[in-house]
Amino acid sequence: QVHLVESGGGLVQAGGSLRLSCAASGRAFSDYAMGWFRQAPGKERDFVAAISWSGDSTLCADSVKDRFTISRDNAKGSVSLQMYNLKPEDTAIYYCGRARGGAVNNALEYASGYDYWGQGTQVTVSS
Numbered sequence: 001q002v003h004l005v006e007s008g009g010g011l012v013q014a015g016g017s018l019r020l021s022c023a024a025s026g027r028a029f030s031d032y033a034m035g036w037f038r039q040a041p042g043k044e045r046d047f048v049a050a051i052s053w054s055g056d057s058t059l060c061a062d063s064v065k066d067r068f069t070i071s072r073d074n075a076k077g078s079v080s081l082q083m084y085n086l087k088p089e090d091t092a093i094y095y096c097g098r099a100r101g102g103a104v105n106n107a108l109e110y111a112s113g114y115d116y117w118g119q120g121t122q123v124t125v126s127s
Contacts, residue, residue: 002026002116004096009121012086016125020081022096022118030054030074033099035108036081038092039120045095047109049081053102059109064090086125093120 008020022034035050049060049070058070067086072079079096097114100107107113 002098004098004116004118006094006096006118006121009094009123011124011126014087014125014127016086017082017084018086018123020083020094020096020121020123022079024077024079024096024098026116029077029098031102033102033104033108034070034072034079035097035099035114036070036079037095037097037111038090038123039095040092045111048094050099050104050108051079052104057104059104061109083123086123088125088127091123091125093122095120 003025005023031053033050033052036048037045038048039045047061049068051058051070051072055072067084069082096118098116099113100115
């Protein structure tokens with residue numbers, strides 16, 4: 001089993017920033033692409049960003065592309081999501097996932113592209 005644990009969520013005002021982290025334990029973390037999804041109450045889990053196994057390629061949703069940055073540290077076994085200029089519509093539970101392969105491609109925009117998930121961390125943005 002692969003275990004993923006998210007942290008760094010909280011309550012911030014619009015325009016603020018947060019940095020989310022995902023710590024991974026298990027086999028061969030550095031062999032797999034990683035991604036972030038988010039889920040608001042009553043809605044489906046939506047794609048936010050993904051990063052390749054080596055960190056050389058990334059993919060971000062259009063809604064966050066100019067404000068969020070994904071990164072990873074394979075030595076530490078972690079992946080991060082730096083969020084700037086947060087908006088109320090960013091309010092959601094944010095989940096970290098391990099992809100089924102190592103490359104970034106369009107399949108990673110869908111939850112079916114991942115085989116392990118963390119428990120999530122809550123981000124709440126107020127006006």
